[in-house]
Amino acid sequence: MRVLPSKAISPHSERERERERESRREMGKGGEGETENMAAWLVARDTLKIQPFKLPPLGPHDVRVRMKAVGICGSDVHFLKSMSMAGFVVKEPMVIGHECAGIIAEVGSEVKSLVVGDRVALEPGISCSHCNHCKGGRYNLCRDMKFFATPPVHGSLANEVVHPADLCFKLPDNMSLEEGAMCEPLSVGVHACRRAHLGPETNVLIMGAGPIGLVTMLAARAFGAPKIVMVDVDDYRLSVAKELGADQSVKVSTNIQDIDQEVVQIQKAMGAVVDVTLDCAGLNKTMSTALKATHAGGKVCLVGMGHTEMTVPLTPAATREVDIIGVFRYKNTWPICLEFIRSGKIDVKPLITHRFGFSQKEVEEAFETSARGGNAIKVMFNL
Structure with a gap:
């Protein structure tokens, strides 16, 4: 895959290793550091400002983490552009970002699993641990989640x-900090594949070849899916999907009147029945296509959140017993993500197409690059 020139050095270069060694030496002193902690604050629509960020006190089970790699998610861009998403509304200035290492x-005084200098990937959601969802193991549905x-x-x-130590996962020696941030x-994708029970006998259709569609494709392959067809409106994204291992790709239009014709193309490209469709766009058209393309008795997993409300052909899907599965974030996924990347079963590095530093100008440029789309897949900050 063609990777665009980076604004930062390779995370595996000697300069980066020396930088990490220097960080370890500085952090080993145990002080707070001489410089003020700064963060990228979303202060208004289309307005980000790097401003001081006062951290909470370090609890006995917490760790203080010096951020090194932070990716831009579609939700970050959505908040920047509209100050709201999926019912969450930005009512006061908020520090942005959640894909991080x-x-x-x-x-903290009670932390035994980590030491100063450990490189970690952070799971960004802190659940209450007391509600029925948390006690039942589905903590991603916790109503009091702090994400x-x-x-x-x-x-x-x-x-x-500052973050709970049990939500910070130590990186294997052969993984970079950028790869750690890509675990989010x-x-x-891993949670979607688990929800849909993907395996070696599951032919998979993926609607949408954006960043989430692409990582979901990589996860589906790692779970053993023998045949994967990718669908998108963009030629470049489909070419990336093919380079990353998709068996076939189908370019579609945005016209909902073309669904029947496109379903025929999709089923022809699959060359077999579509057992599971993973809709990583979450649009009226993509969900309607998914329901029509999926074989009787199959599953449609809604991953993307493009539209809050949809009009889709539910009754015809119900008569074929096509199950519809919802996906919200993830649960207990970091260990398997780290193992997939460590073992080489999944390579997330080609998805990182743009890199930026942490200055006011670069933060603005990075978000503009991500929002513009085009050949930008994952935009990453190297702090």
Whole structure:
């Protein structure tokens, strides 16, 4: 795959390793550091400002993490452009960002699993651990979830953050910090594959070849899916999907009148029945296409959240017993994501197409690049 020139050095280069060694030496002193903690604040529609960010006190089970890699998610862009998403509304300035990895700078008095200098990937959601959802193991549905950069909770595009130690996962030696940050979007794909019970006998259709569609495709392959067909309106995204391992791709239009014709193309490209469709766009048309293309007795998994309300052909799908499955974030996915990447079963590096530093100008340019789309897949900050 063609990777665009980076504004930052490779995370595996000698300069980066020396930078990490220097960070470890500085953090080993145990101080707060001489510079003020700064973060990227969403202060108004289309307005981000790098401003001071005061951290909460370090609890006994918390760690202070020096951020090193933070990716831009579609939800971050959505909040920037509209100040709301999926019922969450930004009512006051909020630190943005939630796809992240960094280096432990300080540990709480009761933390035994991590030490200063450990490189970690952060799971961004803190559940209550007391409700029925949490006790039942589905903590992603917790109504009191405190999730990075979901109003009113501050995010992680900052020099440092404080986070529970049990939500910080140590990176294997052969993984970069950027790959650690990619565990967050990959977790969405892994959770979707688990929800749909993907396996070696599951032919998979994926609607949408954006960042989430692509990581979901990588996850589906890692779960053993023998045949994967990608659908999108964009030639470049489909070419990326093919380079990353999609068996076939189908370009479609935005015209809902073309669905029947496109379903024929999709089923022909699959060359077999569509057992599971993963809709990673979440639009009226993509969901309608998914329901029509999926074989009787199959599953449609709604991953994307493009439209809040849809008009889709539910009754015909019901008569074929096509199950509709919802996906919201993820649960217990970091260990398997780390193993997939460590073992080489999934390679997320080609998805990182743009890199930026952490200045006011670069933060603005990075979000403009991500919002513009085009050949930008994952935009990453190197702090």
